[in-house]
Amino acid sequence: MDPGRTYDVLVAGGGNAALCxxxxxxxxxxxxxxxxxxxRHFRGGNSRHTRNLRCMHDGPSxxxxxxxxxxxxxxxxxxxxxxxxxxxxxxxxxAGTAECRKWMAAHGVRFQPSIGGAxxxxxxxxxxxxxxxxxxxxxxxAAARLGVDVVYDAEVRDLRxxxxxxxxxxxxxxxxxxxxxxxxxxxxxxxxxxxxxWLRHAWGASADNFLIRGTPYDTGRVLRALMDGGAAxxxxxxxxxxxxxxxxxxxxxxxxxxxxxxxxxxxVVNARGERFHDEGEDLWPKRYAVWGRLVARQPDQxxxxxxxxxxxxxxxPPMLPPVEAPSIRRLAAPLGxxxxxxxxxxxxxxxxxRPGTFDAATLDDCATAGLTPPKSHWxxxxxxxxFYAYPLRPxxxxxxxxxxxxxxxxxxxxxxxxxxxxxxxxxIMAGNILGQGYLAGLGMAIGTVFGRKAGEEAARxxxx
Numbered sequence: 304m305d306p307g308r309t310y311d312v313l314v315a316g317g318g319n320a321a322l323c324x325x326x327x328x329x330x331x332x333x334x335x336x337x338x339x340x341x342x343r344h345f346r347g348g349n350s351r352h353t354r355n356l357r358c359m360h361d362g363p364s365x366x367x368x369x370x371x372x373x374x375x376x377x378x379x380x381x382x383x384x385x386x387x388x389x390x391x392x393x394x395x396x397x398a399g400t401a402e403c404r405k406w407m408a409a410h411g412v413r414f415q416p417s418i419g420g421a422x423x424x425x426x427x428x429x430x431x432x433x434x435x436x437x438x439x440x441x442x443x444x445a446a447a448r449l450g451v452d453v454v455y456d457a458e459v460r461d462l463r464x465x466x467x468x469x470x471x472x473x474x475x476x477x478x479x480x481x482x483x484x485x486x487x488x489x490x491x492x493x494x495x496x497x498x499x500x501w502l503r504h505a506w507g508a509s510a511d512n513f514l515i516r517g518t519p520y521d522t523g524r525v526l527r528a529l530m531d532g533g534a535a536x537x538x539x540x541x542x543x544x545x546x547x548x549x550x551x552x553x554x555x556x557x558x559x560x561x562x563x564x565x566x567x568x569x570x571v572v573n574a575r576g577e578r579f580h581d582e583g584e585d586l587w588p589k590r591y592a593v594w595g596r597l598v599a600r601q602p603d604q605x606x607x608x609x610x611x612x613x614x615x616x617x618x619x620p621p622m623l624p625p626v627e628a629p630s631i632r633r634l635a636a637p638l639g640x641x642x643x644x645x646x647x648x649x650x651x652x653x654x655x656x657r658p659g660t661f662d663a664a665t666l667d668d669c670a671t672a673g674l675t676p677p678k679s680h681w682x683x684x685x686x687x688x689x690f691y692a693y694p695l696r697p698x699x700x701x702x703x704x705x706x707x708x709x710x711x712x713x714x715x716x717x718x719x720x721x722x723x724x725x726x727x728x729x730x731i732m733a734g735n736i737l738g739q740g741y742l743a744g745l746g747m748a749i750g751t752v753f754g755r756k757a758g759e760e761a762a763r764x765x766x767x
Contacts, residue, residue, distance in 0.1 A: 310336040310452070311765040312758070313472060313485035315459040315525050317341060318348035319435075319747055320729025321491035322442035323754025324761070326410060328489075329449045331762035336485065337451055338474060340458040340492070341520040345556075346439065348493050349517040349701055349730070349746070352558035353435035355428040356407075356751065357744030358400045366404075366414035369426035373397050376427075379742055383589055387738020389537075395710055396736060396745075399752030404429060406755070411441030424588055428744040434559075459492065459525050464532035467716055469725045487724040487761040490714070491754060494702035494730045495523025496543065497555065502699070505540035512604035514548060516562075516698045519555045526731055529706050534725075535715045538703040538734025544741050545595025547571075548698030549621050550605060560622040563693045566594060567681045568617055568663070569610030570652055571695070573601040576635070576644030578652070583680035586666065592741035595697040606695040607638050609649065611687045617663055625691040634690045653684045701746065703734040712757035724764055726757035 312328040314321050317339030329335045339346050359376050360367050376397045380388060404414065413432040417425045424430075431438045446453060460480060461473040471484035495501045497519045502510035515521075530536060552561035566582050571594075573579055580597050584590050598606045609631075628634035631649050635642040652674065659669035661683055669682045706714050706727050713721040714732075729750040736749055 305452075309484045309486065310334045311486050312336070312489060312761045313483060313487070314338065314489045314491060315472065316348065316491035316493065316729065317346045317455075318350035318491065318493065318729065318750065319353070319438070319442070320750035320754035320757075321489070322439070322446060323751050324489045324491055324726070324728055324758035325451045326442065326445055326449060327755045327758030328762040329446070329451050331759065333762040333765050335451045336483070337446065337453045338457040338459055338472070338483075339453065339455050341455065341518055343455045345518050345520065346443070346455065347436065348521060350750070351436045351439050352517060353431070353438070353747050354559060355424065355430040355744045356400065356403075356747040357427055357742055358404065358429050358748070359397050360401060364404075366417055366429040367426060368417045371427050379589065380736075380745070383740030383742055384738050385740065389735045391710060392708070393736045396748050396752045399755070400748050403751050403755070407751070410445040412438050413441075424743060427588070459528070462488070462525075462528040462532050464725070467533070467720065468723055486765050487726065489757045489761055490525050490529060490706070490725070490727040490731050491729045491750075491757070492525035492731060493521040494543070494705070495521065495526060496699045496702050497521040498523045506599070509599055509604050513599070513697050513699050514552050514557065515555045516546075516548065516557055516559070516700045517555070521701070523702075526705065529714065529725075529727075533716050535707040535717045535719075536704060537707045538705055538738065540702065540704040542703040542734070542737075542739050543595075544592050544700035544703075544746065545599065546592050546698050546700065547594035547598050547606065547608070547695040549623050550694035550696040551623050552696070552698065557698070561698065562591075563608060563621050563695060564591065565610055565614055565618040565693070566591075566608050568614035569608050569685065570649070570678070571606050571608050572640070572645065572648055573606050574603055574640070576640050576648050578648060578676060581676045581679055583670070583678045583682060588743035591743070594695075595699065598695050599697040604697055607640065607692050608695060609634070609645070609685060609690070609692050611685045611690050613683060613687050614691070621693070625693050627689050627691050629688050629690070631685075631690055634692055638692055638694060649685055652678070653686060656682045656684050701730040701733070703737050703739075705730070705732045705734040708732045708735060708753070711760045712753050713760065724761075726761050728753035728757040
């Protein structure tokens with residue numbers, strides 16, 4: 304960062320959306336400064352924990368099988384959001400995913416062959432070879448080649464906005480703050496999931512039991528500064544990407560290896576040993592992100608997934624091993640559950656299971672009858688020893704409260720005017736598209752498409 308220099312584009316953030324914006328703006332000829340609030344070894348925000356991108360495509364390609372047309376993508380999004388989405392922006396993202404893989408590959412991202420099995424993602428999601436960290440590292444290498452200036456441990460504390468125009472950012476670095484001027488600003492600094500006080504304001508005392516899947520640097524300072532500067536907001540502060548993760552995970556930065564994916568193959572009980580939701584409601588990529596909120600509503604924000612030997616080998620195991628016991632009664636004790644209560648729940652579930660043909664890859668006909676809540680698919684008796692359990696907590700990935708944007712990624716002010724030189728991409732504006740719910744790989748799709756758009760529009764503003 305050159306003292307006294309006025310960059311064409313200042314990007315706040317260090318993850319996928321920020322890097323896509325920085326690379327695109329620099330390729331268009333703009334001078335770019337990217338400020339990452341985390342230290343170098345923590346760079347990348349949530350993006351370093353990701354694995355894939357949900358892509359529209361009309362035919363098989365190296366990382367994808369079959370087809371995934373725009374209308375099917377849109378229907379899936381409508382399903383999980385319940386219609387709480389900006390259709391124009393959503394369709395812009397969907398269309399953008401059809402061609403973004405070539406751009407990603409040109410900047411060093413590599414994709415692995417399509418995967419099958421219980422994740423149901425072979426025809427919808429392209430997986431990154433090496434995961435999100437490899438993607439982030441590739442983008443930082445590309446940024447260095449192109450001449451993007453990157454500064455770590457640089458937290459944007461405030462924004463100077465005069466008459467709806469961005470003038471500069473107050474940046475804290477090396478123990479002091481300075482004003483960094485720029486001709487345009489791209490906000491790509493994520494949500495407020497690491498801000499415990501903000502989470503408490505939205506969720507109450509239960510937020511103290513939430514675990515944060517990403518780094519402690521996603522505090523929402525840039526979002527708050529935009530709101531204070533007059534940006535219109537969208538989204539519910541209680542809505543977020545929240546999954547059920549291993550309760551033994553660290554408070555921050557456990558990442559994707561702490562996610563528990565075996566819920567459809569067993570039953571989930573709360574601290575009273577009672578089931579509280581349909582574990583077989585729909586295919587896992589459409590429903591895994593509801594379980595964080597479901598667990599958050601339970602006593603002490605704790606739950607347990609119970610399964611038997613049949614489920615082993617059918618899901619990607621999390622980092623820590625499950626609790627194991629030779630009987631349901633003996634499984635209860637290390638979980639802190641009342642043995643008789645857990646036995647009653649499992650016995651009632653087993654009695655309700657009806658014959659069917661089990662198929663983990665489809666919405667099969669294995670269901671319960673006369674049980675509340677039901678299990679609609681993949682219902683098999685839990686009766687083959689040994690028995691297993693994972694303790695669960697809500698794992699918050701990112702929050703959906705964000706700033707409103709238009710199709711040019713311009714931030715919208717409270718009076719309805721689009722900002723002249725302020726753009727947003729990624730989680731900080733994802734609430735425009737995600738009013739609720741989630742689809743696997745959609746966060747990376749939003750960040751990639753809107754990151755590129757924000758960089759393109761910021762560079763265009765400078766040229767004009």
